[in-house]
Amino acid sequence: MRWMRAAGRALLVAAVVLAGYAGFGVRADTGVAAGGRGPLTLVTAGDLTDYLSPLLDDWNQGHPGEHVTLVELPDSADETRAQMISELRSGRDRFDVLNIDVAWTSEFAAAGWISPLERDRFPLDTFLRPVVDTATFDGRLYAVPYVTNAGLLYYRKDVLDREGEQPPRTWAELVRQARTIAPKYGLDGYAGQFLPYEGLTVNVTEAVHSAGGSILQGDGTRVSVDSGAARAGLRFLADGVRDGWISRDALGYKEEESRRAFQDGRLLFLRNWPYVYADASAEGSKVAGRFGAVPLPGPDGPGTSVLGGSNLAVSSTSRHPASAADLISYLTSERVQRQVLAEGSLPPVRAALYEDPELIRAYPYLPTLRQSVLSAVPRPKSPRYDQVTLAVQAVAQDLMAQRQTPDQAVARLARELGTISRKG
Structure with missing residues (x-):
């Protein structure tokens, strides 16, 4: 569960299981009974911060007939997803609302495990625009954004100031500084999350999109990775390892390993999520007061981050859709979203909070x-996202280990994704 926690602890609640959501929010054509109200069960991945319980206490005090009980799943993204899917496939009604990673929305929607929602039920126009796209599939809203995330480039401000340099805005500037400045101070140049897991898919997707390419288009029906832009994005990562400004140690980094490397004063540059700023x-941090954060660089200017975060979705077997909708509205209200940031260190989805002076x-x-x-952009949408991300990880691992060239990696990935997209 570490990669999802680190992604702004965005899957802080990996699944919100509620027994409630009636009449509004779930479409009448889903077969979910309207008017259902009752107690709620909220199921979550492990490794929570302490902010959620007070929010649920407030809800419970105001809704005695719709009491929320919190259930935690294992502290592992794969285990969380596996247990959720096992319950959903069984047809049991234990799960009523799922707080799912943004990359899972398409898969869960295509499988019929979550119900489409009425757009007018939720104030989506008050959310940051790109986050709403992560909650849609096949042109319909299947979830409500809860927390968001985007990658940032952390840099050693003290080191760049000493060199009279500004933080990089382009890949060329990043490469030059990582190759020439970092060694002078006994630092590694640059790290992201390059262990074969979900974080590697994120880093690869960011490199490809920053170069102007894409991996899949639409809802995963068209493979678009076979392009010069995708090759350029993969070459940026492969050359970093070959030329040494990405250390081979970074090939074993997830979010927390890379955070510790930066926080312990071993890195000049780090791509990671906003939670790193507070840590x-x-x-006790060796870089406290000595670092800054800027948008990710790209080939010719600011690059493109991948959206992280989680979305709240109603299980298609929910018996209490009205209570579920009300809880989703509560958790995405501006007042609660402020607490999500202030007490949970999770990036909110409400746009106005990003301009609040306090x-x-x-x-x-x-x-x-x-x-x-x-x-930012979502990770590739696909009803078979689990297979897509494994293919990206396997190809990227071989690429960064110098076992394949960027041209070979793109050709292989295009073939494998084509096979996945053609599966029924």
């Missing part, structure tokens, strides 16, 4: 994060 600023004073990275979110 690296905390007492919050910006407390979280100086908010304007940068807003810029990154607004230019």
